[in-house]
Amino acid sequence: MQDLKGDLSVLDKPVAGNNGVSLISAMHDIQEKYSYLPEEVLRELAAETDTPLIEIYRIATFYKHFSLTPKGKHRIVSCTGTACHVRGIEVVNTEVSRLLGVEPGSTTADGKYSLETVNCLGACALAPLVVIDGEYYGNMTASRIRKIIRKHDKKTEKTACSCSSSAK
Amino acid sequence: MINMILNGLEISVEKGTTLLETANFYGIEIPTLCHDEGLSSYGACRLCLVEVGPPGRSWLVSSCTYPAREGLVVRTHTRRIARARRMLIELYLATCPSSKTIQDLACQFQVTAVRFRQRHDDCILCGLCVRMCDEQMQAKAIGLVDRGADRRVATPFDKKSEQCRLCGGCQYICPACQARCQGPQEENPICNACLNLAPPCLEEYEDAMCYMDPCVACELKGNN
Ligand code: FES
Numbered sequence: 001m002q003d004l005k006g007d008l009s010v011l012d013k014p015v016a017g018n019n020g021v022s023l024i025s026a027m028h029d030i031q032e033k034y035s036y037l038p039e040e041v042l043r044e045l046a047a048e049t050d051t052p053l054i055e056i057y058r059i060a061t062f063y064k065h066f067s068l069t070p071k072g073k074h075r076i077v078s079c080t081g082t083a084c085h086v087r088g089i090e091v092v093n094t095e096v097s098r099l100l101g102v103e104p105g106s107t108t109a110d111g112k113y114s115l116e117t118v119n120c121l122g123a124c125a126l127a128p129l130v131v132i133d134g135e136y137y138g139n140m141t142a143s144r145i146r147k148i149i150r151k152h153d154k155k156t157e158k159t160a161c162s163c164s165s166s167a168k
Numbered sequence: 169m170i171n172m173i174l175n176g177l178e179i180s181v182e183k184g185t186t187l188l189e190t191a192n193f194y195g196i197e198i199p200t201l202c203h204d205e206g207l208s209s210y211g212a213c214r215l216c217l218v219e220v221g222p223p224g225r226s227w228l229v230s231s232c233t234y235p236a237r238e239g240l241v242v243r244t245h246t247r248r249i250a251r252a253r254r255m256l257i258e259l260y261l262a263t264c265p266s267s268k269t270i271q272d273l274a275c276q277f278q279v280t281a282v283r284f285r286q287r288h289d290d291c292i293l294c295g296l297c298v299r300m301c302d303e304q305m306q307a308k309a310i311g312l313v314d315r316g317a318d319r320r321v322a323t324p325f326d327k328k329s330e331q332c333r334l335c336g337g338c339q340y341i342c343p344a345c346q347a348r349c350q351g352p353q354e355e356n357p358i359c360n361a362c363l364n365l366a367p368p369c370l371e372e373y374e375d376a377m378c379y380m381d382p383c384v385a386c387e388l389k390g391n392n
């Protein structure tokens with residue numbers, strides 16, 4: 001792993017200081033870059049903005065979006081909101097867990113996929129909904145998700161993990 | 169000055185005082201769990217409930233966070249409050265039965281049964297330690313992290329904090345840290361021993377002071 005000591009270069013703008021708003025956007029930038037919030041960087045952020053470290057830790061643990069452990073290269077997010085729940089996301093989730101061998105909320109051993117759940121993606125008409133690397137897949141069923149993941153697997157192997165590649 | 173009605177009395181208090189401070193000033197006792205005079209109000213425990221508003225259309229508020237307002241009608245000891253408070257104490261007993269503070273409250277308000285699933289937590293999330301660390305010790309070494317059912321008091325990254333000077337302020341103020349009389353591991357969720365406490369004295373003399381004074385038994389029986 002790279003040495004993260006003091007590396008705040010990810011921030012495209014200087015963080016203003018002691019208020020929650022700019023802290024959160026700074027943490028967004030950090031998470032974007034490293035795919036999680038590394039402890040060293042957060043410590044640096046605390047020193048830089050003159051904020052107590054506990055405050056940053058509090059924010060990092062409060063929001064579900066932030067993660068303190070490394071995420072996989074590809075993110076599979078499934079919605080467990082009411083609409084998706086009613087239309088059977090449970091079955092899809094078990095299928096994904098079975099395929100990848102990990103429970104929701106964790107990352108596969110090879111660091112390729114991380115499984116997450118959220119409470120509503122705001123696209124309930126597409127329920128049940130799964131998002132893979134920012135791409136929305138609606139009306140999901142167990143058999144469809146199997147195909148999609150397999151396809152995704154092949155594609156990413158070919159392109160040697162250029163994570164942001166889209167197209168179905 | 170603000171004029172309001174407290175338990176039927178017309179009173180006036182300074183602007184900016186809370187209902188709890190007002191009641192205490194007029195000698196009315198309100199139990200608290202998450203309040204300390206030296207710290208900011210937090211309103212977590214809800215034990216300091218009072219009833220506000222005209223009868224029939226009143227609502228319950230936590231007195232430690234509610235500021236006195238002109239013309240407010242406040243009642244501090246109604247049946248509705250007593251019921252709500254006893255329910256709260258019951259819930260606290262179900263969460264954290266090892267605390268002496270909570271056991272004492274149970275005796276004081278005669279809570280004798282717990283109808284909820286018993287847990288044995290060591291924290292009631294009153295936030296006193298966090299405020300102590302921040303406001304009095306100026307350290308900000310601990311805080312409430314996570315949320316919902318996972319909320320807990322922790323140091324950054326759950327490691328030993330560099331800000332902590334080991335002052336012990338958090339332990340000093342914690343209402344859950346003082347173990348109940350039988351020790352922390354007691355199975356039985358309610359002690360209630362204080363309910364059956366009789367003054368051990370054989371004779372009482374009106375004008376001689378007891379050498380045991382202050383004595384718990386006397387205090388509980390109210391014959392001081
Ligand atoms: S419930 Fe899944 S998108 Fe709203």
Ligand code: FES
Nearest residue numbers: 211213214216232
């Ligand atoms: S003392 Fe008022 S809510 Fe705890």
